[in-house]
Amino acid sequence: MGDRTNFCIVHVQCKHGHPSCKRCLAGLNNKCHICRQPIGDMRCRPLENVLAGMTVPCAFARFGCQEGVRYTERAQRHGHEASCQHAPCHCPFPGCSYAGAAAQLFAHIRGAHAAGSPSAVSSIRCTPVALPRGMPFHVLLREEDSRVFLLLNGGDVPKGRSLSVVCVAAAGEAELYTMAVSGGAPGALSLSASGSVPRVRRWVRYPTGGFLFVLDTYWRASGGSVSVTVHTRSVKKVAKKTEAGLCTDQQQDVEEETTKMTYSIDSDSLELQQQECNKARRAFCKNGHAACGSCCLVMGRECPSCNEPIGDIRCRPLEKVLAAMSAPCKFRASGCTETVGYTERRSHEASCPHAPCPCPFDGCTYLGLLLYNHILDEHATDAVVAMGSLRLRGIVVTVHKSKPFHVVLHRGGTRVFLLLNGGDVLSGRSLSLVSVGPPPPANCELRYKIELAAVGPGQGELALSASGTVPCVRQLDVFEAKAFLFVPEAYWGSSGTVSVTVHI
Numbered sequence: 001m002g003d004r005t006n007f008c009i010v011h012v013q014c015k016h017g018h019p020s021c022k023r024c025l026a027g028l029n030n031k032c033h034i035c036r037q038p039i040g041d042m043r044c045r046p047l048e049n050v051l052a053g054m055t056v057p058c059a060f061a062r063f064g065c066q067e068g069v070r071y072t073e074r075a076q077r078h079g080h081e082a083s084c085q086h087a088p089c090h091c092p093f094p095g096c097s098y099a100g101a102a103a104q105l106f107a108h109i110r111g112a113h114a115a116g117s118p119s120a121v122s123s124i125r126c127t128p129v130a131l132p133r134g135m136p137f138h139v140l141l142r143e144e145d146s147r148v149f150l151l152l153n154g155g156d157v158p159k160g161r162s163l164s165v166v167c168v169a170a171a172g173e174a175e176l177y178t179m180a181v182s183g184g185a186p187g188a189l190s191l192s193a194s195g196s197v198p199r200v201r202r203w204v205r206y207p208t209g210g211f212l213f214v215l216d217t218y219w220r221a222s223g224g225s226v227s228v229t230v231h232t233r234s235v236k237k238v239a240k241k242t243e244a245g246l247c248t249d250q251q252q253d254v255e256e257e258t259t260k261m262t263y264s265i266d267s268d269s270l271e272l273q274q275q276e277c278n279k280a281r282r283a284f285c286k287n288g289h290a291a292c293g294s295c296c297l298v299m300g301r302e303c304p305s306c307n308e309p310i311g312d313i314r315c316r317p318l319e320k321v322l323a324a325m326s327a328p329c330k331f332r333a334s335g336c337t338e339t340v341g342y343t344e345r346r347s348h349e350a351s352c353p354h355a356p357c358p359c360p361f362d363g364c365t366y367l368g369l370l371l372y373n374h375i376l377d378e379h380a381t382d383a384v385v386a387m388g389s390l391r392l393r394g395i396v397v398t399v400h401k402s403k404p405f406h407v408v409l410h411r412g413g414t415r416v417f418l419l420l421n422g423g424d425v426l427s428g429r430s431l432s433l434v435s436v437g438p439p440p441p442a443n444c445e446l447r448y449k450i451e452l453a454a455v456g457p458g459q460g461e462l463a464l465s466a467s468g469t470v471p472c473v474r475q476l477d478v479f480e481a482k483a484f485l486f487v488p489e490a491y492w493g494s495s496g497t498v499s500v501t502v503h504i
Contacts, residue, residue, distance in 0.1 A: 011047045014039040017316035019047055045288030047317040060086045063101065087170035090202040092137060092150060093117075102169040106146040109139055124149060128182070128229040133161060133219045137203070140165075140230060150203055151179075151230060157213060164211040165230060167197045173234045175199075179212055180229045183222030191218075197232060285310040290318055331355045334369060353438045360405065360418060360436060360476040371436060372414050375407055383407040394451075394503040401429065401496040405476070408433075408502055417470070419450070419502060420481060428488040431466075431500060432481035439472040446470035449503040450485055464491075470504065 013019040014032040018039070025040050032039045055068040058081060065086035081087070088099040091108060098108050114121040122129050124140040131138055131153055140149040147167060154162040165177045175197035182190045193212035219226060284290040285303040289310070296311040303310040322342045329336040329345075329352055336354035349355065359366040359374060361382070366374050375383055384406060386395040397406050399421055408417040415435055422430040433448045440446055449467040466485035473479045491498055 011044040011051070011317070012040050013042055013044040013047075013315075013317070015042070015313060017314035017319075019044050019317045042286060042313075043288040044284075044315065044317055046284060046290040046315050047321070048288075050318065050321050058084055058086070060084050060088070063088055083171045085171045087201055089148070089168050089170060092139070092168065092203045093120075102148065103146040105168060106141060106148050109148060110141060113139070114141075124230060124232065127231075128180075128227040130225050131163075131228050132225045134224075138228075142232065147232075149177075149197070149230070149232060151228060152203075152211075154211070160213050160215045161219065162211040163193075163214060163228065165197055165232070166203065167199050167232075168201070168203065169199050170201055171199070175232050176235055177230060177232045179231075181212065181214060181218075181226050182229075183218065183226040283311045284313055284315045284318075286313070290315050329354070351439050355438060355474055357416075357436050357474050360407075371416050372409065375409065375416060379407070383409050385409045385411055391503055394449075394501045397500050397502055399431070399498050399500050401492050401498075408504075410504075417502075417504065418476065419500065420484075422481065422484065425486060428486055429492070430481065430484035431487055432484040433470055433502065433504075434476070434479055434481070435470050435472045436474070436476060437472060446472070446504065451501040451503075452485065452487060452491065452498055453501075 011019050011021050012025070014035060014037040016032070016035050016037060018032050018034045018037075020028060020033065020039055028039070030038060030040045051071050054071040056071050058065040058067045058069050060081065063086040065084055067080060067084070069080045086101060089102050089105045091098040091105060091113075093109075093113055096112070098105070098112070100108065109121060119130075119132075120135065120137075121139040121141065124142045127140070129138055129140075129151070131151065133153070135153055137153060138151040140151055141147075142149065147169065150166050150168060152162075152164045152166060154164070156162060163179065163181065165179060167175055176194065177197050178192065178194040180190055180192045191212060191214060193210075195210045198210075214226065283293060283296055285306060285308040287303070287306045287308055289303050289305040289308075291299065291303070291310060293311070299310070301309060301311045325342040326339050327342070327345070329338045329340060330349060331352050331354040334354040334356055336352055338348065338352070340348040354369065356367050356369055357371045359371065359379075361379055364378070366378070368374065376385075384395060384397050386408065395408060397408060397419055399406060399419065401421070403421060405418045405420045408419055409415075415437055418434050418436060420430075420432045420434060422432070424430060431450060431452075433450060435446060446469060447467065448470045449465060452464040454463050464485055464487065466483070468483050471479070471482075487498060
């Protein structure tokens with residue numbers, strides 16, 4: 001997006017997928033700044049949707065603001081940042097570069113300037129103050145709420161001086177002031193003015209309106225100095241919107257630092273055709289509708305929104321957004337604290353140890369992380385528990401032809417194994433083994449061997465066996481065995497059972 005101050009929503013791109021905002025086209029002579037191809041006729045709607053749904057940190061995040069601001073609101077003059085209570089306020093004294101929150105500015109002036117410039121700093125309770133004609137301002141401190149006011153003495157009017165009051169603060173309740181000036185020759189009139197106090201974060205100029213005009217003759221008659229009394233009071237504004245900035249957080253001196261900025265995006269703004277598609281490569285049609293490469297093939301390379309051809313033009317901006325995007329694991333509620341990249345989400349969630357597993361028994365609604373304990377407590381009569389080593393001795397399971405699976409557990413373990421009995425083959429049954437739960441660590445492997453003895457001696461039947469790696473699944477209903485042991489009908493006999501030895 002380039003310059004963070006360029007908050008343009010409408011974006012276009014060239015045929016190679018390089019984007020540009022609409023405002024920059026004139027300066028680029030309608031040519032891509034990367035490949036010099038024509039640019040300006042092809043909208044980049046995916047990027048526009050991303051920007052419209054993006055929430056960015058406040059510009060004053062390093063000063064303590066934790067608010068998120070809509071990308072489109074960053075350019076608004078009267079948006080959040082215009083009234084952010086954490087916006088830094090600058091010290092008015094020449095040569096001082098201090099900036100911080102309003103309360104910290106109060107402490108800074110009282111500690112760094114009050115003692116060294118007693119004639120320029122005083123408490124607002126101690127007014128009247130003596131204001132020399134040549135002093136550009138006098139600082140007034142209000143202790144009860146740590147406010148800093150400036151009594152400005154401007155020389156920007158002919159034949160006199162302009163006196164006014166400003167508050168150095170980012171936001172807060174409206175303030176009213178009354179100001180009275182006395183001095184001059186004996187019997188001279190006192191001057192007074194009142195009005196609202198403008199707020200400034202940095203004093204750079206004298207107000208052009210709302211000041212008290214004091215003639216030069218008044219100053220000369222009082223020896224070049226007048227006595228000024230200032231009173232201020234807060235007034236709550238009645239408005240439809242709640243005012244921002246009613247509290248002040250402490251801030252330290254301004255320090256340049258590198259900060260990692262985190263942007264949040266509404267998932268709906270991405271408008272992905274399939275939310276389960278985790279591929280970063282994106283293409284779009286000439287009207288700017290996006291889809292991933294796999295989805296383009298599924299849709300016959302025809303845009304579902306406008307029926308235009310899709311798949312030849314890459315959408316590089318959206319690719320970069322997806323590649324940089326990360327989100328908490330969807331099993332966060334179950335205890336996972338990982339934050340994963342968009343393209344890595346599927347692989348992480350497939351192996352996440354915090355993913356809950358549903359009970360495989362029909363009619364049971366259990367879903368959780370303690371499936372092993374649940375089966376022991378609720379389905380013990382349907383489970384076969386091995387007391388010894390499953391690897392060396394194995395366990396003998398009597399498989400009933402009518403039962404779709406048998407549960408195999410190892411005493412003291414945590415894994416749930418299912419010996420599946422499938423009827424999806426002709427003239428027999430298919431036996432396979434699966435583990436319900438997360439896969440083992442990368443440096444481990446689950447191996448199995450199932451053995452079926454011959455029906456009887458002298459009948460010519462062979463002993464059957466199969467071995468391999470145990471697949472791991474979360475849900476039994478989505479599993480399809482890729483390898484199995486075929487058991488012909490003749491092996492089941494009149495009882496409809498076979499004895500299978502399982503080694504794991």
